[in-house]
Amino acid sequence: MFVRTAWLVLRKDFAIEVKSLEVLTTTLFFAISCVLIFAFAFVKNGQAPEDAAAGILWIAIAFSGTLALGRTFERERYSETLRALLLAPAPRPALYVGKLLGMLALLAVAELLLVPLIAFLFQAALFSRPLLLAAILAGGTVGFSAVGTLFAAMLVRARSRDVLLPILLYPITIPVIIGGVRGTAALLASPVDEPGAIMWIGILAAFDVVFVTLSLWTFEPLMTE
Amino acid sequence: MKKAFIPLLSVVAVMFVVAPFLIANAPYESTMGLIQKIFYYHVPSWFAMYLAIGVSGVASAIYLFKGTPIADAYANAGAEVAVVFGLCGLITGPLWGRVAWGVWWQWDVRLTTALLLELIFVAYLMVRRYGGPGAEKLAAATALFGTATAPFVYKSVDIWRTVHPQTSVIPTLKPSMGGPFAFSALAFLLLSTLLLTARVHLAKRQMMVDQLYLAHEDQP
Amino acid sequence: MRVDFTSVQLVDVSRHFGRRRALSHVTLAAASGDILGLLGPNGAGKSTLITILATLSTPTTGEVRYGGQPAARLGPALRIRIGLLAHELHLYPELSARQNLAFFAQLYGLDPRSTVDAALESAGLADRADDAVSGFSRGMRQRLALERALLHHPRLVLFDEPFTGLDDRAVGIVSDRLRALAAGGAIVVLATHDLDLADGLVTRVALVRSGRLVSDEPASTGLRARYRALIGAA
Numbered sequence: 001m002f003v004r005t006a007w008l009v010l011r012k013d014f015a016i017e018v019k020s021l022e023v024l025t026t027t028l029f030f031a032i033s034c035v036l037i038f039a040f041a042f043v044k045n046g047q048a049p050e051d052a053a054a055g056i057l058w059i060a061i062a063f064s065g066t067l068a069l070g071r072t073f074e075r076e077r078y079s080e081t082l083r084a085l086l087l088a089p090a091p092r093p094a095l096y097v098g099k100l101l102g103m104l105a106l107l108a109v110a111e112l113l114l115v116p117l118i119a120f121l122f123q124a125a126l127f128s129r130p131l132l133l134a135a136i137l138a139g140g141t142v143g144f145s146a147v148g149t150l151f152a153a154m155l156v157r158a159r160s161r162d163v164l165l166p167i168l169l170y171p172i173t174i175p176v177i178i179g180g181v182r183g184t185a186a187l188l189a190s191p192v193d194e195p196g197a198i199m200w201i202g203i204l205a206a207f208d209v210v211f212v213t214l215s216l217w218t219f220e221p222l223m224t225e
Numbered sequence: 226m227k228k229a230f231i232p233l234l235s236v237v238a239v240m241f242v243v244a245p246f247l248i249a250n251a252p253y254e255s256t257m258g259l260i261q262k263i264f265y266y267h268v269p270s271w272f273a274m275y276l277a278i279g280v281s282g283v284a285s286a287i288y289l290f291k292g293t294p295i296a297d298a299y300a301n302a303g304a305e306v307a308v309v310f311g312l313c314g315l316i317t318g319p320l321w322g323r324v325a326w327g328v329w330w331q332w333d334v335r336l337t338t339a340l341l342l343e344l345i346f347v348a349y350l351m352v353r354r355y356g357g358p359g360a361e362k363l364a365a366a367t368a369l370f371g372t373a374t375a376p377f378v379y380k381s382v383d384i385w386r387t388v389h390p391q392t393s394v395i396p397t398l399k400p401s402m403g404g405p406f407a408f409s410a411l412a413f414l415l416l417s418t419l420l421l422t423a424r425v426h427l428a429k430r431q432m433m434v435d436q437l438y439l440a441h442e443d444q445p
Numbered sequence: 446m447r448v449d450f451t452s453v454q455l456v457d458v459s460r461h462f463g464r465r466r467a468l469s470h471v472t473l474a475a476a477s478g479d480i481l482g483l484l485g486p487n488g489a490g491k492s493t494l495i496t497i498l499a500t501l502s503t504p505t506t507g508e509v510r511y512g513g514q515p516a517a518r519l520g521p522a523l524r525i526r527i528g529l530l531a532h533e534l535h536l537y538p539e540l541s542a543r544q545n546l547a548f549f550a551q552l553y554g555l556d557p558r559s560t561v562d563a564a565l566e567s568a569g570l571a572d573r574a575d576d577a578v579s580g581f582s583r584g585m586r587q588r589l590a591l592e593r594a595l596l597h598h599p600r601l602v603l604f605d606e607p608f609t610g611l612d613d614r615a616v617g618i619v620s621d622r623l624r625a626l627a628a629g630g631a632i633v634v635l636a637t638h639d640l641d642l643a644d645g646l647v648t649r650v651a652l653v654r655s656g657r658l659v660s661d662e663p664a665s666t667g668l669r670a671r672y673r674a675l676i677g678a679a
Contacts, residue, residue, distance in 0.1 A: 005552065012548050016539045019577075075537075084535035084593075086501060088552045089525035147370065154366055159357030167351060171344040172370050175377035178385050199384075207377050214373055221289045222366055225359060225502035292503075358462050435464045442466055442655075 002097075005090035009098025014105075016075065023071050024106065031064040031110050032117065039121060053124035054184035058140065058177055060114055061107065065144055066166050068106055069152040072099070077156050086223055096149060096219040100212075103145040111137050129187050132197050136187070139204030140180035143211060144173050150215040154222040179204045234419055240412040247405040260324040263317050265405060269413035270314035271339060276417050277307035278342060281349075282372030285365035294432060295425075297361050300368055302424035304349045306417055311343035334383045341378050345371035448522045450512025452476040453498065453601055453632055458507035460493055460656075467493045468504070469656040475634060475649065477600075480627045482647030482664070483636040484672060490656040491636035492531070495605045498634060499529045511601070525553060528599030532606040534590040538579035542570050542589050545578060546596065553597040564592040583610045591619065595626070602626055602633045608642050620646050644668040652676055 017023055038056045042048055076082040085095050115133070119126040126133060151168050155161040183200030186193035248265045281303025288296035318336045319329045330336070345367065352364040453475055460468040468490045475481040483491045496502040497509060500516050500523065508515050516523060529535075536545050546564050547557040565571045568588040578586060587610070595602070604623070608616055623646065627633045637643055643650075650668065652659040654676050665671075 001554070008548065008551050012537070012540075015544060016537060019539050079536055079538065080531065080533035081535050081537055083501060083529070083531070083533075084549070085552075087499060087524055087527065087529055088549075089521050089523075089554070090552065091521050150366070154363050155356075157357075158352075158360060158363055160355045164348075164352060164356065164363075167348045168367050171341050171348065172367075172374045174341055175374060175381040178381040182381075182385055203377070203381060203384075207374075210373060210377075211370070214370065218289055218366055218369065221292075222362055224500075225496065435461075438464045439461060439466055439469075443469055 005094035006098040053122040136183040267317040273417035274310040285368035298428035485653035530594040
């Protein structure tokens, strides 16, 4: 029941998205504009400061992720379908997991675009250790999405929800940003700092475990009025 | 607790009056001179803040899962007191830094963590104010997640900072500094507890007024 | 765990937000075969009662019992016995009628192949099954939403203002459906401010004003007059 419900929610969101690709394309384009804005802000004489590539990557993920979170939950607000979902006989945290997986899929696609783009624009050797990079991206994205999905869901019925989401989300996910940026920077250092990267992957993994668990626990009480 | 409030308040008031004398008589720290004495206010501010954060986090968890209104009152009180003492710490810290090392802010791990926690609990207060009906639960989630993230913030900022050289912020305590420090710490912790209690008392009174309104409406 | 019940009770249920009272000491019961009409002016608390009955909201004080058992003890399996249709309709506009029904059918553990086509027929939308719901008229969406709410043959059927924006024929269809459901053993709770539609349809009448239950009695003739006497006058 739990896994099936999560899968059904994921598939439903996918079916809706596929019809128009609205959230996907706008999120991707926003991510690209983010990268360009920061590039123009930091690049001087054709050179970006050290580690800027790592920072810009994670800023783009965080900002576009926040927008995407707001938009996907806006879909459940229209016609109050979130209520219908909460009425389903499945355990309610399964809905959270379905939404989380959808968010992860969306951000994964965004990252597939962002990583080559940043490597290209900043001559950053992001592909020297692809597995470690993937682990850092995965660890950070899961942490950010776990907290983000919960907060976006709980804010669906709140006033001022658009601005409250970043206000709440960013301070709490600072460890993810630090871990993601420093871990990525460790991979861009010469020579590559593998132990450093692995240490950050560990911290991100711990964060993920704690916050996915906390979100699963608090989802139901937060969703009932 | 009600009966003890006024006496304890007097005790705290006396402690705050006496403290400057104790601090003035405490020995000077070797490198920093007079400015170091701000630490008798700075560090106890953090203690007071963390006490309030702990109360807010635990009360928020209770409120989320049990729904008891008094837990919500403690969560809110804790957040407000945390923001106040956090502000004290965030003002005294840079003042100290500016005089001792010439820079207002150098991303010291404790100050940075405290800044983030301050942001989180200011966000708590904003959610309560602007979130619309049912905002108490949303705020409770903020406090709970905020408290849970504190160790991660500390650890990641710590590692992030050790890449750059840094001067030690907390000097080693000479034995004779221990006395005034403990005194100040006790004064701040006591003040924090009293403020929490007073704020919760106010919230209880507000709940009573609401109950009276509701009871009045109930009459045929 | 199979959950089923033949009666639902609200026992001294109150719901308030600080000083604002949404419901005040409501005690109400309904049983299999009843069509209970929750009538009252806007803002009286009818929607709040429906949300509480649907387990989407918890009362501040008091208890809701399904067949004598409180909701907490029955767990998520209780929800398979509840069907809700509010005026927001709960349909995904980007998806087709068929996709909407199939999704909810599967969410309730039903086999879509056997239930979706029958539901589409019943809604009269078999020829528009694969069109996106965003292109449907209000009446068509209402019929689809009705079928969606009843796909899993719920025991407790909660309707909040189901007649809004419906033409005469559609109103007749919905009313007949409600009667059939009650005859089949369902507990039907209908919240509406449309007295003419409620008249002749409901078997019991609960009048609500400012969160309070003003009267709870079997339906009889002269509903509008009774309503005016108890609510309209003050």
